[in-house]
Amino acid sequence: MASSRHPLPIPEVGDRLRAQFGEDVSDAQDQHGHAVVTVTVERYRELITMLRDDPAFGCDYFEFLTAVDLPESNALDVIVHLHSTSIGSNVRVKVRLPRDTPRIPTISDLYAGANWQEREAWELFGVVFEGHPHLVKLVLPEPFEGNPLRKDFVLMSREAKVWPGEVEGEEVEEE
Amino acid sequence: MAVIEKVPVPRPMKFILNWGRRYSLWVMNFGLACCAIEFIAVSDPKHDFIRLGVIPFAHGPRQADLLVVAGTVTDKMAPALKRVYEQMPDPKYVISFGSCSNCGGPYWDSYSVTKGVDQFIPVDVYVPGCPPRPEALLHGIIRLQEKIAKEDIGEKWSGQLSTPSANP
Numbered sequence: 001m002a003s004s005r006h007p008l009p010i011p012e013v014g015d016r017l018r019a020q021f022g023e024d025v026s027d028a029q030d031q032h033g034h035a036v037v038t039v040t041v042e043r044y045r046e047l048i049t050m051l052r053d054d055p056a057f058g059c060d061y062f063e064f065l066t067a068v069d070l071p072e073s074n075a076l077d078v079i080v081h082l083h084s085t086s087i088g089s090n091v092r093v094k095v096r097l098p099r100d101t102p103r104i105p106t107i108s109d110l111y112a113g114a115n116w117q118e119r120e121a122w123e124l125f126g127v128v129f130e131g132h133p134h135l136v137k138l139v140l141p142e143p144f145e146g147n148p149l150r151k152d153f154v155l156m157s158r159e160a161k162v163w164p165g166e167v168e169g170e171e172v173e174e175e
Numbered sequence: 176m177a178v179i180e181k182v183p184v185p186r187p188m189k190f191i192l193n194w195g196r197r198y199s200l201w202v203m204n205f206g207l208a209c210c211a212i213e214f215i216a217v218s219d220p221k222h223d224f225i226r227l228g229v230i231p232f233a234h235g236p237r238q239a240d241l242l243v244v245a246g247t248v249t250d251k252m253a254p255a256l257k258r259v260y261e262q263m264p265d266p267k268y269v270i271s272f273g274s275c276s277n278c279g280g281p282y283w284d285s286y287s288v289t290k291g292v293d294q295f296i297p298v299d300v301y302v303p304g305c306p307p308r309p310e311a312l313l314h315g316i317i318r319l320q321e322k323i324a325k326e327d328i329g330e331k332w333s334g335q336l337s338t339p340s341a342n343p
Contacts, residue, residue: 161284
């Protein structure tokens, strides 16, 4: 068992995915020992299926799905982290979506654990997961309006009272 | 109309009723966050609020006299807390334990946290701190008992004290 716990080297993860998906997938970047690839939304499901079913990756464990709001580039990234309990590989898949109409196919039929995480990303970021069996609010109360984790969401308390602390990054600029 | 609303309650009777009430507070712990751990510390043998007559833990809200809201109440949780409060029989008392349930605390600008439980249930004693030390809750319980000792049962039953003032 111990001898089989050798994940693919990160450049090889990129090479194997490149061989299958060509220009639709980026090279694998090394981020703290995890392979990070960016894929187009059209081939996202195909890539996730390959990571799950190909024994070279063996990603049998779904870690998390989340989103990142990027107003500067008018984009929204959906991030999926997959892990292999047998060979120990970690692959993070990013999909860049347009910020106004973020639509992406669901993977809740591939990984059951993605069901609630997609609901959460839907209510907090407004990402629509096409084909999701039950896309309703999970953690927010039913009357809640808006997507609170989007950066342009207005916090009423901060309208009344300005954030008294330092803005992120300001300390770095002073040095 | 009950007799108690027409005739002033004799002082010895009032004293005995309030004395009994203040030293048998069956407590309902509405623990939602780290403050709940401090609450549990108060119930352990080191701090031990049973010596003040606070009895842990009521089997349910229908058997409880004192509700301790310990932790961060969200707008989604608020209806459940309101329901627990309404299930408790009168006379009932509420201690708001910790900054979160007092006013939102560190989540003052959050989109989901209720900025103070006193928006929807009447609070008798506020215990500040993030989280407060167990001794702070013991102090809060003593302040509540002082408040109960001053209560007039006639006023309470006639509904004039249905929303008790926050200041002891």
